[in-house]
Amino acid sequence: MRTSETDARRILGVRKGKGLIDPDPRTLMGVLVAVSVTAFMGKSIESELLLVLTASVLQALCGHVRMAVGFAVLYAALWAVLNVVLPGVGGVAATMFTISLTFARKIYLCLMVGTLLVRDNTVHRIASALAKLRVPQTVLIPLTVTMRYFPTLKEEAAHIRDAMALRDIPAASRLECFAVPLVMSATSTAEELSRAATCRGIENPTPSTDTERLSMRASDWAILSAAAAAVAAVALWGGAV
Amino acid sequence: MERVSHAPRRPLGEPVVRLENVSCEAAGGRKILDGIDLEVRRGECLMLVGRSGSGKTTITKCINGLIPSFEPGIEMTGSVSVCGLDPGRCEMYELAERVGSVFQNPKSQFFNLTSNDELAFGLESRGIPVSEIEARIRTTVEALDARRLLGRNVTEMSGGERQSLVFASVDVARPDVYVLDEPTANLDTTAVQRLHDEARSVIAEGGTVIIAEHRLYFASDLIDRAILVEKGRIVREFSPEELLGLSSEEREGMGLRAVGAGDALDVCVPRAAMDNRTEAGLALDDYTVVRGDGAVFAPLSVTVPAGGVLGVLGENGTGKSTLLRGIAGLERKDAGRVLVGGKQVARRARRRLVSLVMQDVNNQLFSDSVWNECMLSLGGREEGEAKERAEATLASLDLLGARDVHPMALSGGQKQRLAVACALLSGRRLILLDEPTSGLDLDHMKQVASLVRDLSAKGATVVLVTHDREFLNRCCDSALELTRAG
Amino acid sequence: MSETHSASRGLKGRDLITVGIFTALYFVINFLFMLLSGLHPYLWVFMPAIDALFAGIPFMLACAKVPKFGTVLIIGMVPSLIYFITGMFTPLILGLMLASCVVAEIIRAATRYESFAGNAVAYAVFGFGMCGSPLPLWAFHDSFVAQIAGQGMGADYLTTLETAANPGMLVAMFAATFVAGLIGAYIARGMFKKHFVKAGLA
Numbered sequence: 001m002r003t004s005e006t007d008a009r010r011i012l013g014v015r016k017g018k019g020l021i022d023p024d025p026r027t028l029m030g031v032l033v034a035v036s037v038t039a040f041m042g043k044s045i046e047s048e049l050l051l052v053l054t055a056s057v058l059q060a061l062c063g064h065v066r067m068a069v070g071f072a073v074l075y076a077a078l079w080a081v082l083n084v085v086l087p088g089v090g091g092v093a094a095t096m097f098t099i100s101l102t103f104a105r106k107i108y109l110c111l112m113v114g115t116l117l118v119r120d121n122t123v124h125r126i127a128s129a130l131a132k133l134r135v136p137q138t139v140l141i142p143l144t145v146t147m148r149y150f151p152t153l154k155e156e157a158a159h160i161r162d163a164m165a166l167r168d169i170p171a172a173s174r175l176e177c178f179a180v181p182l183v184m185s186a187t188s189t190a191e192e193l194s195r196a197a198t199c200r201g202i203e204n205p206t207p208s209t210d211t212e213r214l215s216m217r218a219s220d221w222a223i224l225s226a227a228a229a230a231v232a233a234v235a236l237w238g239g240a241v
Numbered sequence: 242m243e244r245v246s247h248a249p250r251r252p253l254g255e256p257v258v259r260l261e262n263v264s265c266e267a268a269g270g271r272k273i274l275d276g277i278d279l280e281v282r283r284g285e286c287l288m289l290v291g292r293s294g295s296g297k298t299t300i301t302k303c304i305n306g307l308i309p310s311f312e313p314g315i316e317m318t319g320s321v322s323v324c325g326l327d328p329g330r331c332e333m334y335e336l337a338e339r340v341g342s343v344f345q346n347p348k349s350q351f352f353n354l355t356s357n358d359e360l361a362f363g364l365e366s367r368g369i370p371v372s373e374i375e376a377r378i379r380t381t382v383e384a385l386d387a388r389r390l391l392g393r394n395v396t397e398m399s400g401g402e403r404q405s406l407v408f409a410s411v412d413v414a415r416p417d418v419y420v421l422d423e424p425t426a427n428l429d430t431t432a433v434q435r436l437h438d439e440a441r442s443v444i445a446e447g448g449t450v451i452i453a454e455h456r457l458y459f460a461s462d463l464i465d466r467a468i469l470v471e472k473g474r475i476v477r478e479f480s481p482e483e484l485l486g487l488s489s490e491e492r493e494g495m496g497l498r499a500v501g502a503g504d505a506l507d508v509c510v511p512r513a514a515m516d517n518r519t520e521a522g523l524a525l526d527d528y529t530v531v532r533g534d535g536a537v538f539a540p541l542s543v544t545v546p547a548g549g550v551l552g553v554l555g556e557n558g559t560g561k562s563t564l565l566r567g568i569a570g571l572e573r574k575d576a577g578r579v580l581v582g583g584k585q586v587a588r589r590a591r592r593r594l595v596s597l598v599m600q601d602v603n604n605q606l607f608s609d610s611v612w613n614e615c616m617l618s619l620g621g622r623e624e625g626e627a628k629e630r631a632e633a634t635l636a637s638l639d640l641l642g643a644r645d646v647h648p649m650a651l652s653g654g655q656k657q658r659l660a661v662a663c664a665l666l667s668g669r670r671l672i673l674l675d676e677p678t679s680g681l682d683l684d685h686m687k688q689v690a691s692l693v694r695d696l697s698a699k700g701a702t703v704v705l706v707t708h709d710r711e712f713l714n715r716c717c718d719s720a721l722e723l724t725r726a727g
Numbered sequence: 728m729s730e731t732h733s734a735s736r737g738l739k740g741r742d743l744i745t746v747g748i749f750t751a752l753y754f755v756i757n758f759l760f761m762l763l764s765g766l767h768p769y770l771w772v773f774m775p776a777i778d779a780l781f782a783g784i785p786f787m788l789a790c791a792k793v794p795k796f797g798t799v800l801i802i803g804m805v806p807s808l809i810y811f812i813t814g815m816f817t818p819l820i821l822g823l824m825l826a827s828c829v830v831a832e833i834i835r836a837a838t839r840y841e842s843f844a845g846n847a848v849a850y851a852v853f854g855f856g857m858c859g860s861p862l863p864l865w866a867f868h869d870s871f872v873a874q875i876a877g878q879g880m881g882a883d884y885l886t887t888l889e890t891a892a893n894p895g896m897l898v899a900m901f902a903a904t905f906v907a908g909l910i911g912a913y914i915a916r917g918m919f920k921k922h923f924v925k926a927g928l929a
Contacts, residue, residue, distance in 0.1 A: 011357055011375045011391065032811070036818050040867040087879040094884055099891075100765035102875055103863070107817065114814020124358040126812065138738055142801045143808060145747025146754060148354050151396040153751055156604065162571050163605035165592055168620060168667070177607035180922050183752070183784055184649050185603060187928050190748040190792070192349035194741035196407075199305055200414070201337030202352070202740035206368040211361050213371060311741075609921045649926035 013125070013212040019063025025129035027220040028117040031058075034227035035109035043238045051230065055112040058223070062120055071112050078105055123147040128212040141202070149189070156185050253465070254283030257417055257449050258304055263319035265299055265308065265473075273299050273315065275473040281451060283417070286444050288460050289453040291470035292496035293682045297453040298422050300470065304451065305342045305420045306333050324417050338367065340418045341411035345426045345680060347403035356393040356406055363414035374413075381412045384446060385439045399557060401432025408439055412448075419443060421452045425459050426680030429557045429708040433459055455682040457500040461485060469495055496683045499711055508710055513543045513551055513719035521583060522547035522702025523568070523671055528577035529726065530560065530567040536726035537563050540577055543721060547582070547670070550693055550703040552713040555723035561706040562600070564723060565673045568704065569595045581671055596664030600676045602656045606648035611640055611659055614648055618663040634662050637695070654685050658692060665701070672696060674705040678712045690716040738801075742793045746801045749789035754806045756782045761815075761860065768891045771861045772900050776907040779854035783911030784918055786850050791919075794840035796832060799849060803828035803856050819866060820859030827855040843916060851908030858900055864892045 015022055038051070052075050059068035082101055086094045104111070117126070127140045160181050169177050258281040265274040274296050281287050289297040302308040303321050306328035321328055324339040341363075344350055353359045360381070364374045382388055387409050395403065404424060411419060421440070425433045433456070441463055444450055452460050457467075467484050469477040477495075479487075485500055492500065521544045529536040537560035545551045555561045567575050570591035578585050581594050599605055608614040615631040635641040638658040643651060648659055657677060664672050674693070678686045686709065693716040696703055707713050713720060738746075757778055764774035789798055807824045831849040838845025864871060871892075876885060890896070922928075 009375075011378050012361055012371060014357070014392075029812070032814060033818075035814075036811075039817060040863060040870050042870065042873070082878045084879075087881065090881065090884075094880065095887060096767050097765075098875060098878075098880055098884060099768040099771065099864075099871075099888070102871065102878070104765075106863075106870075106874070107814065110814035110817075112814065114812060118813055122355050122358070124353050124355055130808075138743060138797060139801065139804055139808070141740065141743040142747030142750055143805050144352065145744050146751040146805050146809070148352065149748050149751040150755075151354075152348065153755060159599065159601065159604040162566070162569075163597075163599060164607075165571060166569060166595065166597055167605070167607075167618065167663070168593075169607070169617065173607075173617075176918075179784065179918070180607060181604045183788065183918075183923070184926065184928065185601075186748050186752055186785075187788070187792075187923075188603075189349045190745040192344065192346055193352070193748070194744045195307060195311055196342070196344060196350040197352050197744055198310070198333045198741050199307070199337055199340070199342040200352075200363045200410070201334040201366045202744075203332065204334035204337070204366045204368075206366070209361075209365045209368050209371050209374065211358070211365055211371050211374060609925060647922065647925040647927075649922070649928065 341416035552717035752785035775857035783915035823859035824856035847912035
């Protein structure tokens with residue numbers, strides 16, 4: 001492991017403002033797989049609560065204290081809505097929201113770990129981790145481009161909405177009027193970005209440098225083992241529900 | 242903006258770019274380049290000048306490999322050699338190690354969302370060890386004085402910063418040849434100056450730089466020579482002294498924009514002021530837009546008479562576009578009063594009185610033909626009177642011949658004129674233009690200026706935001722400089 | 728010479744970028760309907776169909792711009808990966824998405840990538856991938872019912888749930904998705920003719 005002096009000189013793969021632990025993205029992906037496996041296993045309320053608390057402790061240890069508190073509070077709210085409010089209110093609201101909120105509760109742990117993974121890492125770092133997991137560049141390049149294009153897409157959409165607000169556009173053609181410039185601009189961005197990236201050498205077949213300097217440490221393996229143990233525990237003694 | 246008259250001459254090295262009898266033909270048989278012979282030596286800075294469509298950009302594409310790689314429709318003959326490589330036969334990634342390119346649009350040239358990863362991008366794809374990449378980034382950041390680019394989220398950077406980031410990222414890979422294709426087209430004066438200084442550092446370090454530009458003042462003090470391209474041919478070569486010594490008539494005759502920073506940057510129209518004429522087309526009374534915790538720009542009081550043209554200048558980030566959006570009623574919160582034709586108009590109601598021609602006009606054309614775009618503005622009534630009005634308006638804007646063309650297939654200037662036509666047809670008398678000349682050469686800039694004068698002659702009130710002072714001087718009656726809220 | 732550049736079989740860097748941009752468009756449409764589907768169980772069941780109706784343009788444009796093997800796999804797998812990474816996807820969808828993408832790719836390859844009918848059928852099949860989202864209703868039916876009953880919902884709600892989650896609905900979901908996919912492709916073709924071809928973009 002490198003010393004902190006070299007850390008200060010680093011430009012690439014810098015991690016700042018971290019919490020007590022700094023897991024590799026692959027570790028969090030492993031945890032994500034583990035919680036996905038348990039999502040539809042039977043769990044007693046006690047074991048579910050324990051898992052949610054463990055996940056929020058993990059978030060807090062990674063330095064995301066507000067996220068941890070937020071998820072814990074939200075879980076309590078979700079439980080109250082599902083167990084008290086909806087059965088009490090009944091009717092249309094219950095029909096509408098019971099299924100989706102039940103589903104949200106089932107994948108709640110996935111959402112927790114997923115949020116942690118995304119907020120704790122840049123797109124570049126996640127792509128590097130996936131590359132180490134042998135996900136091919138043919139998937140990682142479009143993944144990076146897709147993530148990179150979201151903010152642009154949001155900007156373009158706002159411009160088009162503004163332009164539409166200044167024209168009297170019949171309701172029937174609103175959707176078309178919105179879609180056409182959006183797709184046009186996507187097409188030209190695709191063209192221009194392809195040119196720029198090709199001129200910078202994106203088509204180079206040499207394996208890319210791992211500028212993030214990812215490495216699995218003892219703490220990573222500890223977290224992964226704990227996640228695996230949790231899956232086994234839920235499968236064996238998770239509880240009836 | 243202080244400029245030394247000219248950079249000291251450096252000894253030039255061996256030829257790194259050589260074009261011999263290069264011709265290019267578009268699919269329809271139109272000649273884009275016609276027998277180009279060009280040699281650029283190591284360490285040289287060459288500027289390609291000429292009108293839009295003269296072939297400047299095509300020459301850069303022959304050098305950076307976009308022809309033939311991205312232009313299958315263009316037939317090229319003759320021979321090109323760049324650092325011993327033939328762009329037509331080698332892989333683009335091989336060429337990428339020798340040639341670095343910067344293009345026009347700062348929005349569509351970055352690949353990563355984080356600036357440091359973007360700086361590393363070129364070397365990362367080549368598999369260069371990470372410590373070496375960092376050393377090179379450090380060198381570039383020092384040389385270009387670009388510490389502000391480190392550790393940033395690219396989506397939060399301005400256009401100018403993004404363009405500097407692209408330039409720095411290209412420099413990190415240290416190519417033999419830098420090809421800049423209208424790099425300043427979308428930049429304001431501050432950003433142009435930054436990019437100028439960065440290019441100067443690269444040249445001082447012995448870099449070979451080829452720039453295609455309309456804005457001669459961007460590089461007139463950096464170059465070793467300039468060549469004038471007309472109709473696909475090289476028609477004249479200038480030394481820097483010759484370029485600077487051109488009279489404005491000679492220069493305009495060649496379709497070139499101002500050479501010296503002075504001509505390009507002085508404002509010579511009166512300052513706009515507040516007066517109490519009630520027939521004012523537009524009056525702003527202590528007006529500002531409020532976002533989050535405060536006013537975006539210092540409150541503004543100004544009157545524009547009906548048929549008058551007001552130019553708004555201002556540093557990047559002072560909120561020039563925000564001002565226009567505010568007047569158009571698109572900003573959520575504002576303060577002060579807006580009077581149109583002497584009457585105060587509420588925010589939402591202004592949306593139906595005002596027309597805004599956006600910087601990216603592509604976002605405001607919705608129909609499948611020029612004619613239908615007009616009909617959309619007329620509310621779909623296609624009977625006698627409306628039809629005549631549409632025809633007359635299109636004719637007056639030189640668009641009637643294109644009535645069945647898809648708006649997206651129009652040229653940039655035609656799109657702008659179509660947006661203006663729609664504004665006129667919907668009966669709006671207050672027209673706002675956001676940076677209408679970004680990236681335009683002299684002829685097209687003059688066209689926009691005369692379009693603005695036409696609008697004014699038709700009685701429309703115009704407010705335009707621009708960083709193009711040559712343009713402002715041509716068509717505005719008054720100007721004001723926006724300042725950030727204190 | 729230019730022929731060898733543009734016609735090479737495999738996906739090149741530029742193709743990956745083009746597909747990536749259209750994937751972003753597809754993802755946004757998909758995500759909006761995903762959120763909407765939370766409003767009602769029936770919306771959830773028919774979300775893949777609604778999605779298929781509206782997402783044809785980015786899919787068909789990407790297929791037109793990059794007529795090579797792999798385009799559809801990317802449009803399917805990149806959103807799946809994003810959903811998975813953000814914790815919104817169960818492994819169930821990943822599997823179903825992969826399977827339908829592979830079938831769609833086979834259809835495109837068999838129709839040599841250029842035919843509208845081929846791409847339309849490929850798109851309709853591709854739509855099955857999103858059926859993985861409501862699929863837990865059937866696949867983990869008992870777990871759902873148990874939890875909902877445990878949360879104290881009344882018997883009549885459970886009856887509604889049984890109707891929404893009976894095998895007939897499962898068939899209806901897949902059938903509706905397929906038909907909507909064909910219609911979505913047809914809508915995309917209309918937009919192509921009206922706009923993109925005329926504007927010289929496709």
